[in-house]
Amino acid sequence: xxxxxxxxxxxxxxxxxxxxxxxxxxxxxxxxxxxxxxxxxxxxxxxxxxxxxxxxxxxxxxxxxxxxxxxxxxxxxxxxxxxxxxxxxxxxxxxxxxxxxxxxxxxxxxxxxxxxxxxxxxxxxxxxxxxxxxxxxxxxxxxxxxxxxxxxxxxxxxxxxxxxxxxxxxxxxxxxxxxxxxxxxxxxxxxxxxxxxxxxxxxxxxxxxxxxxxxxxxxxxxxxxxxxxxxxxxxxxxxxxxxxxxxxxxxxxxxxxxxxxxxxxxxxxxxxxxxxxxxxxxxxxxxxxxxxxxxxxxxxxxxxxxxxxxxxxxxxxxxxxxxxxxxxxxxxxxxxxxxxxxxxxxxxxxxxxxxxxxxxxxxxxxxxxxxxxxxxxxxxxxxxxxxxxxxxxxxxxxxxxxxxxxxxxxxxxxxxxxxxxxxxxxxxxxxxxxxxxxxxxxxxxxxxxxxxxxxxxxxxxxxxxxxxxxxxxxxxxxxxxxxxxxxxxxxxxxxxxxxxxxxxxxxxxxxxxxxxxxxxxxxxxxxxxxxxxxxxxxxxxxxxxxxxxx
Amino acid sequence: xxxxxxxxxxxxxxxxxxxxxxxxxxxxxxxxxxxxxxxxxxxxxxxxxxxxxxxxxxxxxxxxxxxxxxxxxxxxxxxxxxxxxxxxxxxxxxxxxxxxxxxxxxxxxxxxxxxxxxxxxxxxxxxxxxxxxxxxxxxxxxxxxxxxxxxxxxxxxxxxxxxxxxxxxxxxxxxxxxxxxxxxxxxxxxxxxxxxxxxxxxxxxxxxxxxxxxxxxxxxxxxxxxxxxxxxxxxxxxxxxxx
Numbered sequence: 001x002x003x004x005x006x007x008x009x010x011x012x013x014x015x016x017x018x019x020x021x022x023x024x025x026x027x028x029x030x031x032x033x034x035x036x037x038x039x040x041x042x043x044x045x046x047x048x049x050x051x052x053x054x055x056x057x058x059x060x061x062x063x064x065x066x067x068x069x070x071x072x073x074x075x076x077x078x079x080x081x082x083x084x085x086x087x088x089x090x091x092x093x094x095x096x097x098x099x100x101x102x103x104x105x106x107x108x109x110x111x112x113x114x115x116x117x118x119x120x121x122x123x124x125x126x127x128x129x130x131x132x133x134x135x136x137x138x139x140x141x142x143x144x145x146x147x148x149x150x151x152x153x154x155x156x157x158x159x160x161x162x163x164x165x166x167x168x169x170x171x172x173x174x175x176x177x178x179x180x181x182x183x184x185x186x187x188x189x190x191x192x193x194x195x196x197x198x199x200x201x202x203x204x205x206x207x208x209x210x211x212x213x214x215x216x217x218x219x220x221x222x223x224x225x226x227x228x229x230x231x232x233x234x235x236x237x238x239x240x241x242x243x244x245x246x247x248x249x250x251x252x253x254x255x256x257x258x259x260x261x262x263x264x265x266x267x268x269x270x271x272x273x274x275x276x277x278x279x280x281x282x283x284x285x286x287x288x289x290x291x292x293x294x295x296x297x298x299x300x301x302x303x304x305x306x307x308x309x310x311x312x313x314x315x316x317x318x319x320x321x322x323x324x325x326x327x328x329x330x331x332x333x334x335x336x337x338x339x340x341x342x343x344x345x346x347x348x349x350x351x352x353x354x355x356x357x358x359x360x361x362x363x364x365x366x367x368x369x370x371x372x373x374x375x376x377x378x379x380x381x382x383x384x385x386x387x388x389x390x391x392x393x394x395x396x397x398x399x400x401x402x403x404x405x406x407x408x409x410x411x412x413x414x415x416x417x418x419x420x421x422x423x424x425x426x427x428x429x430x431x432x433x434x435x436x437x438x439x440x441x442x443x444x445x446x447x448x449x450x451x452x453x454x455x456x457x458x459x460x461x462x463x464x465x466x467x468x469x470x471x472x473x474x475x476x477x478x479x480x481x482x483x484x485x486x487x488x489x490x491x492x493x494x495x496x497x498x499x500x501x502x503x504x505x506x507x508x509x510x511x512x513x514x515x516x517x518x519x520x521x522x523x524x525x526x527x528x529x530x531x532x533x534x535x536x537x538x539x540x541x542x543x544x545x546x547x548x549x550x
Numbered sequence: 551x552x553x554x555x556x557x558x559x560x561x562x563x564x565x566x567x568x569x570x571x572x573x574x575x576x577x578x579x580x581x582x583x584x585x586x587x588x589x590x591x592x593x594x595x596x597x598x599x600x601x602x603x604x605x606x607x608x609x610x611x612x613x614x615x616x617x618x619x620x621x622x623x624x625x626x627x628x629x630x631x632x633x634x635x636x637x638x639x640x641x642x643x644x645x646x647x648x649x650x651x652x653x654x655x656x657x658x659x660x661x662x663x664x665x666x667x668x669x670x671x672x673x674x675x676x677x678x679x680x681x682x683x684x685x686x687x688x689x690x691x692x693x694x695x696x697x698x699x700x701x702x703x704x705x706x707x708x709x710x711x712x713x714x715x716x717x718x719x720x721x722x723x724x725x726x727x728x729x730x731x732x733x734x735x736x737x738x739x740x741x742x743x744x745x746x747x748x749x750x751x752x753x754x755x756x757x758x759x760x761x762x763x764x765x766x767x768x769x770x771x772x773x774x775x776x777x778x779x780x781x782x783x784x785x786x787x788x789x790x791x792x793x
Contacts, residue, residue, distance in 0.1 A: 306652055306655055307652055307653045307655070309652060310648070310649045310651075310652025310653055311649075311652075311653075313649070313652075314638065314641065314645075314649045317640065317641060317645060318638055318640045318641065321640040321681070322640060387636070389636055389637060389638045391600070391602060391630070391632050391636065392630075392650060392653075392697075393653065394600075394601060394602050395600040395601055395602055395625060395628065395630040396625060396650070396653045396654060397622045397623070397625040397626035397653075397654070398622075398653050399621075399622055468639075547604070549597075549602070549603045549604060550597070550602040550603070
């Protein structure tokens with residue numbers, strides 16, 4: 001335990017030194033951006049809970065199911081993200097060579113790394129979960145003790161998937177010592193998907209079924225029969241029950257809090273003993289088998305013509321050979337494809353053209369937000385991933401501005417292909433208004449161009465050259481600033497576009513007189529906003545790189 | 551024309567001057583070896599010359615080109631090898647060298663003609679097509695030296711070239727440096743290996759606490775210090791400066 005505390009104290013000191021070096025301006029802007037995001041998320045969720053609470057018959061039932069569903073999805077997300085980061089945290093990490101050379105038990109190293117891994121894998125969930133419980137508490141007028149208990153419960157909840165993921169990775173590495181990071185991710189992905197599908201098949205939750213009736217009796221029956229999401233034996237239900245427990249003054253909340261605490265503690269103790277058995281041994285065996293990776297030939301094995309081609313091929317090869325990158329991108333895309341095909345199941349009362357137009361605008365907003373996330377995860381880290389290899393580019397006769405422009409164009413093309421593909425496919429599924437078919441892809445080009453500029457610009461302004469894990473780079477303070485800036489950009493764009501879209505909708509489908517001035521001014525404002533965003537953030541990125549000492 | 555002119559060069563990190571008022575000129579066909587204890591300012595000096603750090607004061611001219619006014623043209627005339635041989639670990643050695651060849655626009659036929667002998671000379675063998683994440687420190691150093699020799703710059707800056715190299719490769723490096731000197735290239739080499747410095751240096755500079763305390767030939771050094779052995783000379787001068 002003493003060693004664990006020493007390792008952890010060193011880790012905390014490192015974090016403290018990093019924060020001290022941030023400078024007050026960066027710290028204040030970081031706190032400000034976080035506060036803006038929290039307030040925004042809180043406000044939206046508060047309105048949703050307020051609205052649902054006022055809905056008769058099914059309101060409270062839907063709030064309960066929303067909480068359960070959110071915590072269940074968080075659990076699956078946490079489990080998967082912990083598995084992905086745990087391979088690099090527990091095995092593929094240079095610090096481990098130093099730690100294992102010290103007279104320290106492997107369990108102390110394990111505990112230090114477990115908390116580190118949990119922190120990195122869970123921050124995004126925390127950013128979503130905290131406004132959720134605060135909005136719930138305030139909307140339903142929860143008593144004051146609700147807030148510390150809810151926050152503590154979430155922290156306790158985060159430990160369970162972290163411990164589970166570490167156990168899974170230890171077993172995997174012990175059974176297959178020659179395993180490669182790519183295979184670890186594939187097996188883990190298959191495991192999590194298989195487990196989720198199996199569980200949902202067995203529990204068959206009614207909340208996932210589409211409800212299509214206008215009969216009040218059916219509605220009451222439907223609400224009454226909504227089963228618990230995920231069932232009574234999963235921690236997400238316990239967490240939801242702790243949160244819900246404050247509404248009824250029974251002891252149920254206390255019982256579930258103790259159950260969660262016990263499960264969380266037990267999972268750490270069990271994983272501790274499994275780590276004692278397997279961790280050091282599997283780490284040593286992995287090192288023995290990883291000496292040589294085998295000969296590799298690629299298009300970059302042939303000489304390239306010039307700097308642009310060389311930079312592009314280098315970026316592509318590094319991306320292709322980093323399994324964590326493309327596996328996560330694939331998951332993103334698979335989820336989006338599932339979403340698009342689920343649009344074809346849109347209920348019948350959405351067949352009216354004005355509904356389809358509204359849905360297509362909502363769909364556009366959703367895709368914009370998803371791409372904002374995608375940008376932070378994949379584009380923001382690109383400059384940081386150059387890392388210590390930057391010496392060869394910076395000392396070469398290739399201007400930094402050109403390097404950033406090459407990266408910009410490459411990422412813009414990729415994002416545009418994904419964005420336009422999703423937009424066209426989803427509009428086909430929704431059978432949207434013909435004008436929207438044409439205009440949305442054009443708007444999409446600007447959104448893609450701006451999101452890439454924001455993430456590259458901020459990625460250059462706040463690089464993390466000491467980190468080689470792209471997920472961790474995206475999870476750093478700069479990544480959070482980029483995420484919140486991207487979300488703010490999408491929000492402002494949607495507000496600007498809402499006026500011309502609404503004007504078009506009412507004039508076309510509701511026989512109200514259309515005002516072309518709304519449409520012209522709206523699009524002009526959108527254009528100016530995007531041009532300023534693109535050039536502003538690219539300039540910020542170029543200037544930051546040019547000023548930097550490498 | 552002088553190959554490198556450094557005048558009143560300085561670099562300050564917060565309140566500390568890592569390099570102070572450094573003046574130096576290097577001619578074509580000269581190997582200038584920079585000696586100094588850890589933290590003396592050797593790496594900072596080389597990074598300033600390679601354009602990796604912005605000088606706080608002073609000027610650097612490479613073949614008459616001011617690095618601040620025209621950094622791109624100036625950098626096309628230098629080759630730099632850092633003290634830590636960091637390479638993109640997901641690329642193979644060959645891919646990394648190809649990448650650099652592309653950045654420096656080396657024509658493919660010329661590049662292929664030059665690469666094969668270098669692979670043989672450094673005994674890289676099949677490792678050239680392995681991802682560099684599986685390389686030892688020395689193997690990475692060999693790959694970086696290969697890319698440097700491929701683009702054939704007139705001014706070569708090398709920070710600690712022998713770290714991690716086996717004795718045979720160290721010998722190859724020494725031979726290559728002397729051959730480059732004979733071809734009229736200029737080298738600025740920082741090292742801790744005094745015997746290596748003795749074998750290759752045309753002139754030696756001793757740097758301590760960011761200041762260049764001495765420049766001259768080995769003979770000048772011996773005359774000033776009254777000692778013959780380079781190790782004794784170096785230790786004596788370093789101690790005097792520290793005092």
